[in-house]
Amino acid sequence: MSEFFDLLLFPFQFAFLQKAYLVVFLVSLPMALLSCYVVLKGWSLMGDAIAHAVFPGVVIAYILNLPFLIGAFAAGMFCAISTGFLKENSRVKEDTILGIVFSGMFAFGLVLYLKIETDVHLDHILYGNMLGVSASDLLQAGVIGSVCAGFVLIKRLDLLALSFDEQHAKAIGLPVRWLHYGLLAALSLSVVGALSSVGLILSIAYLIAPGAIAFLFTRTFRSMLLIASLVAVGCSLAGVYLSVWIDSAPAPTIVLLMSLLFVFAFIRAIQKTKAVSATMVDGA
Numbered sequence: 001m002s003e004f005f006d007l008l009l010f011p012f013q014f015a016f017l018q019k020a021y022l023v024v025f026l027v028s029l030p031m032a033l034l035s036c037y038v039v040l041k042g043w044s045l046m047g048d049a050i051a052h053a054v055f056p057g058v059v060i061a062y063i064l065n066l067p068f069l070i071g072a073f074a075a076g077m078f079c080a081i082s083t084g085f086l087k088e089n090s091r092v093k094e095d096t097i098l099g100i101v102f103s104g105m106f107a108f109g110l111v112l113y114l115k116i117e118t119d120v121h122l123d124h125i126l127y128g129n130m131l132g133v134s135a136s137d138l139l140q141a142g143v144i145g146s147v148c149a150g151f152v153l154i155k156r157l158d159l160l161a162l163s164f165d166e167q168h169a170k171a172i173g174l175p176v177r178w179l180h181y182g183l184l185a186a187l188s189l190s191v192v193g194a195l196s197s198v199g200l201i202l203s204i205a206y207l208i209a210p211g212a213i214a215f216l217f218t219r220t221f222r223s224m225l226l227i228a229s230l231v232a233v234g235c236s237l238a239g240v241y242l243s244v245w246i247d248s249a250p251a252p253t254i255v256l257l258m259s260l261l262f263v264f265a266f267i268r269a270i271q272k273t274k275a276v277s278a279t280m281v282d283g284a
Helices: 002-008 015-041 044-063 068-088 094-115 122-127 135-154 156-164 166-171 176-195 199-217 221-246 250-283
Strands: none
Touching: 015 044, 015 135, 015 156, 015 176, 015 199, 015 221, 015 250, 044 068, 044 094, 044 176, 044 199, 068 094, 068 176, 122 199, 135 156, 135 176, 156 166, 156 176, 156 221, 166 176, 176 199, 199 221, 199 250, 221 250
């Protein structure tokens, strides 16, 4: 029996795996909270756009010998603000503008990346380097995660009003514009915090999947925040653990687990809807 437990605890014995468990916890929790607002507000493509748009900022920061944090955050905010400006001053719909802006910025980043010699590996930006995180990466993820999670928890009701009905939020005196750009800044900052550790691909999944899964499981917002957090943290820890045994990369394993959980939640929601409909028919 002791050998069995030793085998189960085997993946926890290595320092690099312990850091991977810690960093996915620090990154996934604030992004899960943000994903609830992203889903409610219909901003799923915005999360995708910001995650891709930070790439040219990273490359430009490298050229100018600046911290990647500054370049990535500036690029993410430029994407968000330019999208809002174009939406307000044109007849083109927001999803179309987002597609143009983030694909253009990502392509610009690729051109810059291929034109200069850099020791920043493209795979580390896209897929992260979860098994090679440093103490500075952990500190950055912890600080940024705390700031983003604190903002969401303190302003959760105001952000909820903004997500459901922006006109109502404005009518009751909420600073709609500040909340709007504050949420965009939190999205950009959370992606920046996840950039060096989990990469852009997993960041997109964190900003969409937990909120979408929680939305299918519950009808109350408080429960939605809780379920989204449990989904993100649980799938992250399980994904890192499972990747050891199936010899896979942690990031895609985490995304796969969240995808499977979404399918389960979707099927459960359909069955529940059918059961309610059948009950109403029988009652009639």
